[in-house]
Amino acid sequence: MKVLGMPLGLATEEPLTWERFLRGALWNIILVVAxxxxxxxxxxxxxxxxxxxxxxVPLFIALRRTREVRAAGWLTLLFGLAFFAAALPxxxxxxxxxxxxxxxxxxxxxxxxxxxxxxxxxxxxxxxTVLLAPALWVAVDWLRCxxxxxxxxxxxxxxxxxxxxxxxxxxxxxGVYGAxxxxxxxxxxxxxxxxxxxxxxxxxxATLALAIPVAALCLYLNVPAPMPRxxxxxxxxxxxxxxxxxFDYFRRQTLALRGVRPAxxxxxxxxxxxxxxxxxxxxxxxxxLARTMxxxxxxxxxxxxxxxxxxxxxxxxxxxxxxxxxxxxxxxIFGPDGAVIGRYxxxxxxxxxxxxxxxxxxxxxxxxxxxxGVGICYDFxxxxxxxxxxxxxxxxxxxxxxDAYSWSDNQHVQHARMAQARAEEAGRWVVRPTSSGVSQxxxxxxxxxxxxxxxxxxxxxxxxxxxxxxxxxxxxxxxLPYLCLAIAGLWWLARLRDGVRAWRKRRAARRGAPAx
Numbered sequence: 001m002k003v004l005g006m007p008l009g010l011a012t013e014e015p016l017t018w019e020r021f022l023r024g025a026l027w028n029i030i031l032v033v034a035x036x037x038x039x040x041x042x043x044x045x046x047x048x049x050x051x052x053x054x055x056x057v058p059l060f061i062a063l064r065r066t067r068e069v070r071a072a073g074w075l076t077l078l079f080g081l082a083f084f085a086a087a088l089p090x091x092x093x094x095x096x097x098x099x100x101x102x103x104x105x106x107x108x109x110x111x112x113x114x115x116x117x118x119x120x121x122x123x124x125x126x127x128x129t130v131l132l133a134p135a136l137w138v139a140v141d142w143l144r145c146x147x148x149x150x151x152x153x154x155x156x157x158x159x160x161x162x163x164x165x166x167x168x169x170x171x172x173x174x175g176v177y178g179a180x181x182x183x184x185x186x187x188x189x190x191x192x193x194x195x196x197x198x199x200x201x202x203x204x205x206a207t208l209a210l211a212i213p214v215a216a217l218c219l220y221l222n223v224p225a226p227m228p229r230x231x232x233x234x235x236x237x238x239x240x241x242x243x244x245x246x247f248d249y250f251r252r253q254t255l256a257l258r259g260v261r262p263a264x265x266x267x268x269x270x271x272x273x274x275x276x277x278x279x280x281x282x283x284x285x286x287x288x289l290a291r292t293m294x295x296x297x298x299x300x301x302x303x304x305x306x307x308x309x310x311x312x313x314x315x316x317x318x319x320x321x322x323x324x325x326x327x328x329x330x331x332x333i334f335g336p337d338g339a340v341i342g343r344y345x346x347x348x349x350x351x352x353x354x355x356x357x358x359x360x361x362x363x364x365x366x367x368x369x370x371x372x373g374v375g376i377c378y379d380f381x382x383x384x385x386x387x388x389x390x391x392x393x394x395x396x397x398x399x400x401x402x403d404a405y406s407w408s409d410n411q412h413v414q415h416a417r418m419a420q421a422r423a424e425e426a427g428r429w430v431v432r433p434t435s436s437g438v439s440q441x442x443x444x445x446x447x448x449x450x451x452x453x454x455x456x457x458x459x460x461x462x463x464x465x466x467x468x469x470x471x472x473x474x475x476x477x478x479x480l481p482y483l484c485l486a487i488a489g490l491w492w493l494a495r496l497r498d499g500v501r502a503w504r505k506r507r508a509a510r511r512g513a514p515a516x
Contacts, residue, residue: 027062028066028075029078032075032079032082033079034058035055035062037082037086038058039083040083042055042157042160043087043159043417047160047163049160050222052157052160052183053214055187059079061191061194062075063075063076064195069119070115071118072115072117072118077104077107077111077114079107079114080108080110081103083107084106085103089408090407090411093407095352106152109143109144110140113137116136116488116492120133126192129192130189130192132487133188134180134484135181135484137181138181138184139485139488141177141180141481146383151348153418154381154414156177156180157179157183157184158174158176158178158182159179159417159421163417164222165224166222167221167421170217171473172424172471172472173471173472173477174477175477176421176425177383177481177484192206225447228443228444231444231466232467236263236264237464239439239450239459240267240268240271241435241437241452241459242268242457243404243405243435243457247285250267254289254293254459255289255292255293257459257461261294263369264295264298264396264431265296265298266431267300268402269300269377269400269401269434270300270301271400272286272299272302274302276301276302276330276332277332278303286334287338287339288338289334290336291337296335296368296369298331298333298334299333299334301331302327302328302329302330303328304325304327305326305345305357310358311357311358318354319354327356327357328345329345329359330346335368341365342365342366344359345359345361346359346375346376346378347359347363348378348379348382363375363389364393370396372395373386373390373398374398374399375397375399376401377401379399380399380401380422386425389426390474391474396429396431396467397426397429398430398431399419399432401432401435403415403435405435405437412434415438416432416448420442421446423443424444425471426444426474427467427470428444429441429443430442437455438454439451441460441462449462450462
């Protein structure tokens with residue numbers, strides 16, 4: 001059966017009746033939309049992560065109910081639209097009606113998972129489906145978040161654990177991708193328990209294999225974690241929150257913290273509206289401020305770059321309309337003596353915004369206090385950014401960020417949760433000043449040791465320390481998505497081979513000759 005030209009789960013050769021529609025396609029639609037809404041419960045403002053092991057079950061059941069493989073693709077696309085629209089309503093505040101197209105781009109990669117899961121669940125042993133389903137999901141998640149032009153890593157299911165009291169013991173081991181793998185594994189196992197024809201012994205073993213570790217993990221993650229201890233010499237860090245790009249405001253807030261003698265001062269992304277490296281007056285005032293504070297100063301600004309700097313058409317067009325030419329979204333680092341000791345250009349400018357060209361400068365900047373890993377806002381949304389920083393020797397991470405006040409409190413909290421998870425993955429202190437909130441300093445355990453709430457214009461102080469060791473995730477398990485990509489690729493190649501063989505047999509049968 002087709003609705004608006006889309007097959008949604010009923011065999012096409014049977015006559016359509018209202019009873020069959022209610023029994024078949026409509027139930028599939030209800031199930032995938034319900035799964036999309038349930039999955040949003042993992043994220044702010046609700047953050048109900050305890051039952052995340054069940055949220056995808058309606059989707060998986062609907063995919064198993066379909067009689068056509070392509071119907072699974074349409075249903076998964078519908079799930080993605082419902083999920084992203086419900087989880088990220090603030091996107092419609094920014095883009096208006098065009099948000100529908102953006103939600104569609106986010107959901108599109110999930111079609112690959114829907115097709116793969118339907119093929120996987122259509123035959124073979126139940127435990128193969130349980131093990132391969134999370135590998136397929138993580139592979140598609142990597143493609144969605146980091147593997148194509150429209151990269152958007154928000155709403156990875158693994159971020160749902162960030163609200164757990166003891167998430168600092170999970171992410172250093174699994175990372176966000178590993179947490180996603182575990183959630184999908186649990187949902188796949190529950191689905192098999194509900195739908196597969198299992199022997200009593202197999203059903204009991206599968207139930208125990210799910211219930212015992214899930215209960216233990218949930219209980220442990222809900223135990224309040226102790227506040228972290230400093231791993232070395234404490235370093236005073238000052239950070240300032242403000243959205244208006246007024247140098248006098250940032251200087252005033254910074255000088256107000258002079259008495260506590262911070263060794264590092266960090267301002268948000270686009271803190272200075274001018275092109276700092278070309279504005280001699282502004283450059284001189286920033287040098288003077290760094291000398292006055294006797295601190296390393298990190299300032300978000302812009303820099304002109306050559307017109308032929310590599311950049312895609314969409315970003316180049318956006319910058320031409322807003323700024324008249326191409327530029328780099330920059331963080332300029334001043335030493336305590338006022339000298340410019342480093343610059344960093346944002347590597348992941350936001351699509352559809354005039355946000356600069358993709359940068360190429362190194363993430364890690366040697367400074368008098370240690371090796372700073374610098375990323376700007378959207379950079380830190382990607383798992384590969386923190387991995388690259390830590391492997392290149394970063395001992396402390398700073399992330400100047402711009403989150404407009406008009407984008408809603410929910411957007412700010414969601415973004416802060418992502419930064420918290422990255423701190424736990426990396427096992428590093430993270431200093432994250434934003435334009436309008438939530439500005440925070442995260443310990444490697446995920447604790448926010450200093451916070452400036454949404455909407456406030458203020459400065460704050462925190463104590464951090466340098467860290468040099470590697471978490472298990474940073475040492476080994478950051479490779480999980482690449483392993484899942486390899487597994488998914490091999491599985492798809494095997495399916496393609498089987499399809500080619502079946503096609504040859506059908507062609508040979510039509511010709512009356514034996515298949516080769």
